[in-house]
Amino acid sequence: MHTNSSSLPLQNPPNLIGIMQSSETPTNPLKRNFETMINNPQQSTQYELDVFKVAMGQNTIAHIDTGGGMIAVMIIKEFAKLFKEELSEKKLIMFLAPTRKLVEQQCNVVRENTDLRVDFYHGSKVSTVDDGKKVDDWDAAVWEHETDKNDIMVMTPTILLNALRNGFIKFEMICLLIIDECHHASGNHPYASIMKEFYLKSVNKPKVFGMTAFLVNKKGASSTGNCEARITMLENILDSRVYTIQNRTNLQDVTPTASANKSLKITEKSPSGADVTPTASQNKSSKITEKSPSGKDVTPTVSGNKSLKITKESPSGAGTTKRKELHGTMPIQALSGTWGDNHDDGVDFYAYGISFVCSVKDVKYSSFVLLLESKLDDDVANLEMRLYLVSKFVNCKVSSCAKLHLDARQVANGKCFQELFFNGIYAKFFPETDPKLWTPSYMYLLLPLESLDPFEINWKMIDSCVSAIEFVKKSSVSSAEKQNVDSIMTYSENTSMIHFANKCVHKDDITNMVVLAIHTGKLYSVIDILQDETACSPFDGDTKKYSSFEDYFKKKYKIDLVYPAQNMLLLKQSHRAHNLLVDFNGEGILHGKKIKAESCKVNTDRQRYNARLPPELLVTIDARLDVVKSLYLLPSLMHRLEALMLASQLREEITGHMTNIHVSSSLILEAITTLRCNESFSMERLELLGDSVLKYTVSCDLYLRYPNKHEGQLSSARSSQVSNSTLYNLGIVCRLQNYIRDIAFDPTRWTAPGQLPSRPCACDHGVETIEVPIDTKYHTEDPKILTGKCCDRGHRWLGSKTVSDCVEALVGAYVVDGGLTGALHCMKWLGISCELDSSRVDEAIKIASLHVYTPKLDVLQGLESKLGYEFVVKGLLLEAITHATDQNPDQRVGYCYQRLEFLGDSVLDLLITWYLFNKHKDIDPGELTDLRSASVNNENFAYAAVRRNLHGYLQCRSVTLQTQISDYVKFVATSSTDTNSLQTNKSPKALGDLVESIGGAILLDTKLNLDEVWRIFELLLTPIVTPEKLELPPLRELIEYCDSKGYFIKDKCRRLGDGVTAELSLQLEDDLLIAEATSPTRKVARGQAALKLLSQLENKGILRKNQGEDNRDGEIGNKDVKKSDTSRSNITRFGPQPAANTSIADSKMEEESNSKTEIPVIKSINKNKGGPRSTLFELCRKMQWTMPTFTHSEEKSRTLIEIGEGVDTRTAFNKFESEISLNIPNYGIIKLMGEPRADKKSSCDSAALLMLYELQRQRMLKIG
Structure with a gap:
């Protein structure tokens, strides 16, 4: 995956004999046979020559205990030729070593074996031109003197890191970076920081050569698997490939061995289930595993003081569904910008026009222009998409335009507009903006337009925003020193004029005016004047605390109103952004699955609350309402645009400048998008295709490459090469995990440059960088860990199998647009070598x-x-x-x-x-x-x-x-x-x-x-x-039908002679169906029994062949309940749902209750959230009762409602009640109303708990 580039062009590896014979070197006691190798190259080892050849061609990490300095000097001498050429700019070779002693040693080696100018730098180094200051106190002038006089600088990584961060040394000056003991490059070590902060962000990257005797730290893991992961991490950080004696085929040679004699021999369970022994036993190691009568592993007692851990179940392997891993996210390079505060001469932007057309003709939206420092690919820059609102949709168009120059004042004013509007609508505007909100990795402008012409920016509106910000700053109402608003207000005796904070406006001109509340930093639009309400009117909230609105503002905000008798204004509040990417109202496709209109209706009756404020607390802004309306569309639009930029970035990494292969960015985006994103597309289809492509290409390669291997050997090799574990490792090496999109768009987590996050999520992962090291400590199988959600540093948990799925989907994308040639190219980038020669x-x-x-x-x-x-x-x-x-x-x-x-x-x-x-x-x-x-x-x-x-x-x-x-x-x-x-x-x-x-x-x-x-x-x-004629296997069809109806099946299998007899029983509301079949195998017997049950259901008219979704209106959860004073949702089944195969109750349940007449016993009820529902669902499964249904009612209030009693009392603005209905065969239907709760799921738990107690009361259940 690595594209190791050098800032200077290199020829093929030079003639080694000529280079080494041209050096005259004195005796050097510091390095093994160093001079002998220089003067007598025939004595140099073949490995050292091989490493040199490889290192000249690509970034390399050399695993070598001695002689590394020799290879470094050989490389330096090749680069020395560049210094003899007339270069347009200064170039340096940087040689880094972690300790002062090593710095001085390596400096002496280079000085004695080259004619280049070289010096060393560590904490004790003093300046010869600035009164003997130590290196930590050097300024730019001293560093400029040092870089000018030297060709090679040998220093500790901390010295270089500080010089780079302070701008004393420009990273672009470095043409060769040599790193001694490079295995330290992990975590927050300066080696890792230099690579992540400067190398990865540079355009012209230097050549990198790392040397180490230990590919992993001595304190690292001793297992081969862990060592492999650490080597991969080291390669990623240094953007290099490891070159070892056997080219990484024998990891035991590079894995630190345990020195203690008391190390234990551990038998681990591999993901395949086989016992594997990672290391050979030491003197006092033991492996003792016995089988108990039950067949379980037991540990016998060992005499003596040394306790031995005998067997250990290892965590789930790579590429499995159980394992979750912490990964970072890939920064989008196209969104970066270097202009920041340095725009004295103005900035040249690439302009991209954004226009909106609503399906309702009378609804208008303002056009915007997106200004970026980078040029986007054509299929990203020219985009048409649709956004879905509650009762309408909006067609959006992004189009590429020419470059646009803004002067310094325009750039500053554009930033002010962006800060005011995005914070005023989605967060809270503060006059003093945190500079950290404008970072070089995320810099762009979104500015309103006068028309569709992207060059007609609405500067009048933007200047009005700047004036409003300056006014708020002067008023200092939002600061700690509150003052009387009278000192900054404009006064008018005209009763037709409304006194705002910054000016007076005629009452006929205020409708739809955009205003900023100076005490809250929120934007509003004016609806009307409240004719019968002033600030002197009684407060409509907590009347015990505040007698009037005037009293409220004085006590809460320390504001003395100047015009309390002035009519207050009715304002439309800004609201949070919504995910507008999915059509939840009409028929269509949701994350690749068909959705029906009636199943996705959005509640349009939600009560909207308007604000009432005195005009004197509002600053008017000369902005159109259509601009505010467009701002609610921009988060969803920009989310899709940013995703396409990310896909385009991945495409560039894979394809580069190849002109014969073009895969659309939208297809790449599909390949990196999981179902959890709830988009209208996902990687699932491409994954299916990619799986087949991989299977075919690998099969052809193996068949042709090994003509003497039989089918079993070929199948085994193919399984290994296309296994989830293998594909996962390939994806990780290519850093594909950082590109994967694995969570639905959450507009409350999206921010524009200059915007405060409305819902910050602090990082608690203990990783300081965007990229997460490949380490087992960042693996978990905890089911409570949620995947997809990012912290503020961009870290998120990702399913291990998701990485391997993405690899398959990516191959699928390349075969769709690039044919088999494109797929083979993608596979080569991934590291899969298949030659169809x-x-x-x-x-x-x-x-x-x-x-x-x-x-x-x-x-x-x-x-x-x-x-x-x-x-x-x-x-x-x-x-x-x-x-x-x-x-x-x-x-x-x-x-x-x-x-x-x-x-x-x-x-x-x-x-x-x-x-x-x-x-x-x-x-x-x-x-x-x-x-x-x-x-x-x-x-x-x-x-x-x-x-x-x-x-x-x-x-x-x-x-x-x-x-x-x-x-x-x-x-x-x-x-x-x-x-x-x-x-x-x-x-x-x-x-x-x-x-x-x-x-x-x-x-x-x-x-x-x-x-x-x-x-x-x-x-x-x-x-x-075809889909219309598709018939599922009978057992699966039966299971899916029962899942949809909430039925459970009991399955009994018993051996009868040479065959197996399977009996399936299905309990309906009023009947028990039983089917039996005998066959040589259990699978076929169960399938035949299921076929008989399906036939019985058809005969009863309950099930029709090939019934579609339209025939399933009788499913649980499709009853509508309405009340005049409440709003009710559809009946829903909450909590853990039975999986596709859990409709069949296994024999263990039957052992617990040998007959349905026996009263089931529950030891206890888990009363945590979800616990009562889970207990009730499990009881229904055990007894073959139909799953219960819930009907929900919701009550809303503008004031807080007390819910619950005693210690369980809570206050909320919403109250939910759930009615539960349970149909017990041959008994009847039990209905109960649960207690009010603050959220819907808790109300379901309340109803389920009451149902369990009712079943106990009716002697159908024992608890405890």
Whole structure:
């Protein structure tokens, strides 16, 4: 992933002999054989020469105990040639070492072996030009003198870091950065700080060469896995690649070993479940594991003082769903700016116009211009999108314009406008803005326009904002020293004039005026004058505390009103921004899933509260109301625009300047967006496609690369290469985790430059930098840890599997827009090397051409006729139809279809997935997965083989297999097109393998022509399942139906002779359905029993075949309840919901309650939030009762309401009550009303708790 660049062009590695012979070096006692190597290069080790070659080509970390200084000098000498050229600017070589002693040693080595000017710098260094000041007290002049007189500066990293931070040394001056003992580069060490603060942000990066004898700190972990993680972290921080003796293939050589004799040997459980031993046992180590009668591991007693930990369950592995990891976020480079406060000569911006058109013609929005220092890619800069409001939508358009120059005053005024409006609406405006709100990494301006022309900025409005800010500063009402407002007000005796804080306005001109409250820093718009209400009117809040509004402002804000008898104004309050990216009102797609209008209605009856304030506390601003309205759209628009910038940045990192591959930024954005973002798109579809692409390319590479490996070996290698763990590690090395978007847009956490965060989230992770080190201490499996939510430093917890999913999705994105070439390029960037070399294809074809097919030529021709394809190499087809049992010793047949089956499996998977991906663009990812599963499986391929009469061409000598095929052919002939029957009867695997091997053979014969393979197999596999005809496996269909209705199934399986009998029971509200089936395997028996239950449901008219969403209106939670004095939401099931497979109650539950007549017992009820609901749901599952339903009512108040009693008393503005309904079979329906609570979920808990107590009262439950 690393793009190691140098600020100066380098030739290929030079002639080492010539360089080393040209050096004259005296004896140096400090380094091993250093001079000998210089004068006698033949004695230098091959490893040192190899490291030098590698280091000249890329940033390198050399793992070497001695001789590192020699390699450094060799590199320095190559760079020394640059100093002899006439360069336009000063260049330096920086040599860093962590201690004073090492600094002086390395300086002497370089000085004695080069003719370059070199000096050392550490804390004791004194200046020779400034009265002997120590280095910490040097100013810019001293540092300028030092940099001018030297070519190489050897110093401690702290000295360099301080000089860089103070601007005494410019990072761009450094052309080579050598870091001794570079393993210290982690956390807050100066090595890491230099790289993160300066190297990563620089445009012309210096060459980096690190040296260390320990790739990880001696205090680091001793396990190979942990060592691997630390090495990866070191590579990321130094933007370099480790080069070791065996090129990182033997981690034991670079892992610090434990010195204690009492170290323990630990048997860990790997993610695969196998026992693995990380280190060899020491003198007093032991490994003792016994099995108890129950089969569990136990630790026997060991005599002596040394206690041994015998077995240890390791945490979940990389790429698993359980493991969560702390990661950072990638800064968006396009949003950075260097103009800041240094804009005396003005600033040249790239201008991007933003316009809004509402679906309601009378509603107008102001246009804006976005001013950036960076130029955006065309597909980011020219954007059209739609924002969704409650009862309308707004079409937004972003368009790229030319450059725009603003002078210093315009830049300053633009910043004032942005600070006033964004803080006044979303936070609180303070006249004295914190400079930290304008950071170089996040600098842009959003300014209002007079018209659609991006060059017609509304400077009149902006200047009015500047005047308002200056007025507020002068008034100092918001400061600690409050004063009488009279001293700053304009007075008028005209009764038609309204006295505002800064001027008088005629009462007919105040409607829709934008004003700023000087005591709160909030923006409002004027609705009307309150004719019957003044500041002298009785206060409508806490009348015990405040007698009137005048009294309220005096006591709370220390403000004495000058015009208390003046009519107050009715104001429209600013409100928080909303997520406008998703259409919650109409039909559409939500995060890749279909949504229906009736299921997503937004409550439009929410009561809006207006403010009432005396005019003299308001500062008028000459701003249009449409500008304020547009500001509510900007957070959502900018969120999408920033996301596209991030995607474009990732695309640039992957593709660079390649012109033959172009992947749209929107597709990259889709690949890095998870379902949790609740967008109209997600990575799920691309992940499915990428998975197939990876499987295909890796399979082809393995097949061609290893012609002598059998199918089992190839499958094992493929599984390893495309496993979640492998893909995760590749993604981490490429820092892909920092690009992933994993949380829904929260407008309250979005801020514009200059805006205070309305909901700050302090970092408590103990990481000072944006990027989080790769360390196991930042891993957890705690279910309470929420993923996605960022702290103010940009850290967030991310599911480990999300990284591997993103890798697959990214490959999918590149194959969609860039074809297989684009996918292979993306895979190469990720570190997956798959070479589909045509010469290897020719070699594979040549091997197959040696197969003797003459005796079976008529068989082959008949099969070719059925396939509609004539093979160039008949031996490929012969191999494809040859079963492993067809091995005649006399003929010495040394091949069978298994290798081709391995290849064909992957190509058919890719082709069918690609077909479904393009054919059904509007279905959700889950349904697409179901379609692929229904199309790409052995049963479907076996059915196609029989339907197309291919089974007769299979060459095998197994009588048993031939009998199985014959029976299956008869079964297919009598089963018509009943898909469920086919799904519940096992086909001979050889038939599916035959189809796959033929696919592999055609792929090779056409020299990997995927289009030709699909032309043949599209006809062979027709009809391909569609969403309308998709039938899920019976057991899954039954489970999903029961989940939707709140039913539970009980499952009993028992062995009967050579078969397994499965019994499924389903309790309805008024009936108990039971189905039983027997089959050789448990899976098939359960499927057949489920099929019988589905048939019973159909016969009762409860379930219809292929019922869609429109047929499920009877689901739990679709009852509307209305009251005149309350607003009620739809009935909802809160709390833990049963997963797709939890509708089936397992046998353990049955053991707890052997019959439904036995009263169940609950030891205790967890009364924490969610506890009562969980207890009730578990009881329903155990007893096979239908899940309870809740109906909610909400009461709102402008004053605080007391809720609860005693110690549980709370106050809130909202009060919720929930009614619970539980249908108990053969008993009836129990309904109860819960107690009022401050939030909806707590009200559900109250109702659930009362239901549990009621069940106990009616002797249907025992508690305790």
